[in-house]
Amino acid sequence: MAxxxxxxxxxxxxxxxxxxxxxxxxxxxxxxxxxxxxARDIYTRRGEGLSIWVVPSSAxxxxxxxxxxxxxxxxxxxxxxxxxxxxxxxDVGHM
Amino acid sequence: xxxxxxxxxxxxxxxxAAPSIQPxxxxxxxxxxxxxxxxxxxxxxxxxxxxxxxxLEEDMALANIALDLLGQARELFAYAAKVEGRSNDEDKFAxxxxxRQYRNLLLTxxxxxxxxxxxxxxxxxxxxxxLYWRAMMTSADTTLAAIAAKSEKESAYHLRHxxxxxxxxxxGTEESHRRAQTAIDDLWxxxxxxxxxxxxxxxxxxxxxxxxxxxxxxxxxxxIGDVAGEATLIVPKNDWMQQGGRVGHHSEHLGHxxxxxQSMQRTFPGATW
Numbered sequence: 001m002a003x004x005x006x007x008x009x010x011x012x013x014x015x016x017x018x019x020x021x022x023x024x025x026x027x028x029x030x031x032x033x034x035x036x037x038x039a040r041d042i043y044t045r046r047g048e049g050l051s052i053w054v055v056p057s058s059a060x061x062x063x064x065x066x067x068x069x070x071x072x073x074x075x076x077x078x079x080x081x082x083x084x085x086x087x088x089x090x091d092v093g094h095m
Numbered sequence: 096x097x098x099x100x101x102x103x104x105x106x107x108x109x110x111x112a113a114p115s116i117q118p119x120x121x122x123x124x125x126x127x128x129x130x131x132x133x134x135x136x137x138x139x140x141x142x143x144x145x146x147x148x149x150x151l152e153e154d155m156a157l158a159n160i161a162l163d164l165l166g167q168a169r170e171l172f173a174y175a176a177k178v179e180g181r182s183n184d185e186d187k188f189a190x191x192x193x194x195r196q197y198r199n200l201l202l203t204x205x206x207x208x209x210x211x212x213x214x215x216x217x218x219x220x221x222x223x224x225x226l227y228w229r230a231m232m233t234s235a236d237t238t239l240a241a242i243a244a245k246s247e248k249e250s251a252y253h254l255r256h257x258x259x260x261x262x263x264x265x266x267g268t269e270e271s272h273r274r275a276q277t278a279i280d281d282l283w284x285x286x287x288x289x290x291x292x293x294x295x296x297x298x299x300x301x302x303x304x305x306x307x308x309x310x311x312x313x314x315x316x317x318x319i320g321d322v323a324g325e326a327t328l329i330v331p332k333n334d335w336m337q338q339g340g341r342v343g344h345h346s347e348h349l350g351h352x353x354x355x356x357q358s359m360q361r362t363f364p365g366a367t368w
Contacts, residue, residue, distance in 0.1 A: 006150070030263065034263070037255070038152040038155075040252075042152060
């Protein structure tokens, strides 16, 4: 139940084995400090993570699902954009 | 005849109701039971909020704090049972002692009241617990020191959680400020008991097993003052303090609390699931 004083926040957690924060849910809180604490209480109960980001939902701009075709289909058939034609020497390791 | 082999006709009144136990309270047992009871009773009070908190996030937060405290209670009860060396265990201590055998602080058994009252109670207790567990990490008793190391991190978070709420309640609306100030005024006289020491503890303090809580008072007062100041709340100046919990002289609230906590074990002795 949202009131003007408890806006919605999106929560991102980086797990102990992960490299990037992943979105795991949302919650209501009055400010950033309370949002961080609530995220710790709700989304890290089972040892899910070691780092939390909270972002006001209003700060997030999302792409319009109706524009999926225009935004993403042109990239699907352009194999020259992928770096798969080079032989990477073994000593370089993973790139 | 074992209770599980009895039919209802075999049972006498003594079989049906689970009688109370009276632990053998040598100094270390008594000391550990006091801390265990603090955690159990306060944890039980917080569990009463489950499903009733003002917002979903706080329902989880208060339940988490309750679970932390219940975990501390379990470890402390288990250690008390081991030191006592009879056939008692955590369940017997929790479910089969009557009011007069309970050793918790009076502060912990006070009713939840409104959200502000619960938060103020938590704030007063956690500000002490955080200092207490940190000091106990160097206890000469290795079990208590280990319990302290784990509990200190939990208490640190409980203090942070309640402190942030104190600031927002105090420096919030007129209503939240009024409720928070009333809670502080009403609960203040229960805070002195945390720092009291009796003869049974003197020996443990001298042996380096227990900490002298009086040494923690100045820092506790500073924490209370700093947070209350930021919250525009007034810290009372009265010196008169309630006491009695540590020797089993409890407020009228504990009897009702235990009648709920113990009802299942008293009615169905030895029940498990």
